Amino acid sequence: MSKTHLELTGVEMAFDTPKGPFVALDNVNLKIQKGEFVSLIGHSGCGKSTVLNIVAGLLQASKGGCVLNGHEVNSPGPERAVVFQNHALMPWLTVYENVELAVRQVFRKSMNRKERRDWITHNLELVNMAHAANKRPGEISGGMAQRVGIARALAMKPSVLLMDEPFGALDALTRAHLQDSLMEIQQELNNTVIMITHDVDEAVLLSDRIIMMTNGPAATVGEDLHIDLPRPRNRVALADDAKYVHYRQEVLSFLYEKQRKLESLSSRRAASASTQGGESAKVEKEKQPASA
Amino acid sequence: MAARSRNFLARLSPNELVAAGKEALLPLIGILVFLGFWHLAAPQVQTSLGAFPGPAQVWEQAGQLWQEHANQRERASQFIAMQEQRNARILADNPDAEVRIRSYPGAPTFIDQIGTSLVTVLSGFALATLIAVPLGIVFGLNRYFQAAVNPLIQIFKPVSPLAWLPLVTMVVSATYVSDDPMFQKSFLTSMITVTLCSLWPTLINTSVGVAAVNPDLLNVSKVLKLSFWTHVRKVVLPSSVPMIFTGLRVSLGIAWMVLIAAEMLAQSPGLGKFVWDEFQNGSSQSLSRIMVAVLAIGFIGFLLDRVMLLIQKKVAWNE
Ligand SMILES: Nc1ncnc2c1ncn2[C@@H]1O[C@H](COP(=O)(O)OP(=O)(O)OP(=O)(O)O)[C@@H](O)[C@H]1O
Ligand SMILES: [Mg+2]
Numbered sequence: 001m002s003k004t005h006l007e008l009t010g011v012e013m014a015f016d017t018p019k020g021p022f023v024a025l026d027n028v029n030l031k032i033q034k035g036e037f038v039s040l041i042g043h044s045g046c047g048k049s050t051v052l053n054i055v056a057g058l059l060q061a062s063k064g065g066c067v068l069n070g071h072e073v074n075s076p077g078p079e080r081a082v083v084f085q086n087h088a089l090m091p092w093l094t095v096y097e098n099v100e101l102a103v104r105q106v107f108r109k110s111m112n113r114k115e116r117r118d119w120i121t122h123n124l125e126l127v128n129m130a131h132a133a134n135k136r137p138g139e140i141s142g143g144m145a146q147r148v149g150i151a152r153a154l155a156m157k158p159s160v161l162l163m164d165e166p167f168g169a170l171d172a173l174t175r176a177h178l179q180d181s182l183m184e185i186q187q188e189l190n191n192t193v194i195m196i197t198h199d200v201d202e203a204v205l206l207s208d209r210i211i212m213m214t215n216g217p218a219a220t221v222g223e224d225l226h227i228d229l230p231r232p233r234n235r236v237a238l239a240d241d242a243k244y245v246h247y248r249q250e251v252l253s254f255l256y257e258k259q260r261k262l263e264s265l266s267s268r269r270a271a272s273a274s275t276q277g278g279e280s281a282k283v284e285k286e287k288q289p290a291s292a
Numbered sequence: 293m294a295a296r297s298r299n300f301l302a303r304l305s306p307n308e309l310v311a312a313g314k315e316a317l318l319p320l321i322g323i324l325v326f327l328g329f330w331h332l333a334a335p336q337v338q339t340s341l342g343a344f345p346g347p348a349q350v351w352e353q354a355g356q357l358w359q360e361h362a363n364q365r366e367r368a369s370q371f372i373a374m375q376e377q378r379n380a381r382i383l384a385d386n387p388d389a390e391v392r393i394r395s396y397p398g399a400p401t402f403i404d405q406i407g408t409s410l411v412t413v414l415s416g417f418a419l420a421t422l423i424a425v426p427l428g429i430v431f432g433l434n435r436y437f438q439a440a441v442n443p444l445i446q447i448f449k450p451v452s453p454l455a456w457l458p459l460v461t462m463v464v465s466a467t468y469v470s471d472d473p474m475f476q477k478s479f480l481t482s483m484i485t486v487t488l489c490s491l492w493p494t495l496i497n498t499s500v501g502v503a504a505v506n507p508d509l510l511n512v513s514k515v516l517k518l519s520f521w522t523h524v525r526k527v528v529l530p531s532s533v534p535m536i537f538t539g540l541r542v543s544l545g546i547a548w549m550v551l552i553a554a555e556m557l558a559q560s561p562g563l564g565k566f567v568w569d570e571f572q573n574g575s576s577q578s579l580s581r582i583m584v585a586v587l588a589i590g591f592i593g594f595l596l597d598r599v600m601l602l603i604q605k606k607v608a609w610n611e
Contacts, residue, residue: 058515076514078517
């Protein structure tokens with residue numbers, strides 16, 4: 001348990017923009033143990049997705065790097081499965097075929113056809129989506145599609161599961177349900193998980209550790225909070241648990257006192273529009289000159 | 293047939309019937325108004341070959357052309373039957389005799405010309421598709437390649453078939469030399485001209501569609517480490533199928549227009565030649581016969597587009 005599984009050292013990320021390089025991350029250091037559930041929390045645009053993409057290998061850090069099991073990460077691979085913010089299912093494949101694409105790619109050699117079929121169905125059942133196996137993503141709700149995205153990632157048996165706001169677009173009930181299933185699944189499989197979230201309760205409930213990021217540009221790890229609550233956790237029982245309330249308090253004070261966003265009114269409007277419209281990427285780009 | 297359609301009407305509810313009626317009625321009114329206008333306006337237009345033909349004369353010539361085709365077929369089969377009888381007799385006398393059957397030497401009819409044109413346009417279009425789709429995928433996948441060839445595409449795209457035709461003719465007659473040619477040179481010339489003019493919309497649409505694949509899906513492909521071919525087959529192609537088909541439909545429309553022009557200019561067999569021959573012929577029926585050809589060209593163009601649409605509905609996931 002104590003051996004470092006994943007390590008980020010001195011990560012700096014500078015994006016080329018028409019106005020010159022934009023330093024999004026500066027000197028990010030992070031050590032994660034095997035089987036740990038880590039949440040990344042921070043204000044919008046601080047660089048959480050960037051950290052996740054560097055671990056995934058989808059982005060290359062401009063300085064420093066990421067080491068997984070003693071090997072440097074410099075390209076994406078299925079052992080670091082990603083659950084994308086907006087499910088990213090192939091719209092022309094059915095739910096089953098979407099998971100199949102991943103399973104066939106990863107277990108082409110190690111599983112025969114029947115084993116693969118069972119494994120796909122098993123993962124769809126894990127997220128309660130087996131009933132919609134033959135539907136296309138366009139025919140199911142956003143929450144259902146997100147569940148399939150999770151099933152696809154789990155089906156790759158990743159050693160690290162990377163999730164970018166996996167429940168961000170869901171209603172409160174679906175979200176609670178999925179959080180519970182995720183806890184169960186993680187308990188069972190003992191995956192290492194890095195999850196980005198905006199939701200303080202979600203972070204405290206699910207995580208072993210919460211990494212709080214400072215505001216960008218040049219964001220870095222602000223605080224690293226260990227959540228020492230016994231598992232399995234029950235959201236109702238925890239609601240007035242003194243420790244839980246304390247942890248929650250810590251995160252809130254970091255976000256809204258220490259890292260309070262000093263934004264102009266207009267950019268805050270843009271940010272709220274982004275959470276409603278779900279087009280955060282676009283708004284971030286508009287916001288960037290203001291913060292840079 | 294009539295009974296079945298009545299059955300079908302009976303199954304529709306009154307509301308649906310009204311809707312279906314409206315849907316059929318408006319186009320019908322449009323066509324009738326057009327025919328009426330044509331009928332009234334045509335006699336006013338005097339040409340050296342007499343008044344411009346109205347719908348009635350054109351209809352009559354359409355029947356005439358069909359009749360000529362039927363007669364020609366009749367004569368052709370008699371011609372063949374005669375040869376067969378004669379051959380049978382020769383073989384009865386001498387079983388070792390060599391016998392041959394010559395095909396009927398009559399001139400191609402209007403219907404034959406339609407067939408020739410259809411075969412030519414489909415071959416040219418198929419060749420254009422075989423070239424344009426793979427090339428479009430390559431250009432769409434590689435930004436640098438795209439930047440390098442973009443000026444060429446922009447320059448060749450607007451070239452008229454009339455400009456290509458002499459070049460293609462010369463090149464075909466110089467390079468396609470064989471004692472027993474599989475294709476006629478005129479066929480090759482028309483087909484290649486069609487290909488050269490119609491491949492651009494498919495090429496451009498394919499490359500745009502390929503370049504516009506959702507970046508999230510590209511990331512999925514990277515995380516899965518899909519091989520290049522699987523990536524193209526499972527992610528890039530399906531994602532750009534709607535755009536490719538938009539391009540294919542434009543291409544087929546252009547192919548059909550270009551073919552008629554090319555046939556007229558090069559005198560190669562087909563509907564274009566039919567129009568040109570009638571124009572040269574200059575009889576009192578020529579204008580009506582050309583008008584039949586014009587309507588046939590339009591109708592076939594419409595049908596070709598419909599067929600493409602049907603295929604698109606079968607193939608594309610977003611339909
Ligand atoms: N490709 C890029 N080019 C230029 N700037 C970028 C690029 N990607 C991200 N950025 C900038 O880097 C910063 C961090 O972006 P990132 O997407 O990681 O934020 P985030 O914390 O995930 O935000 P959110 O919570 O809204 O998703 C932002 O200011 C963003 O504008
Ligand atoms: Mg993000």
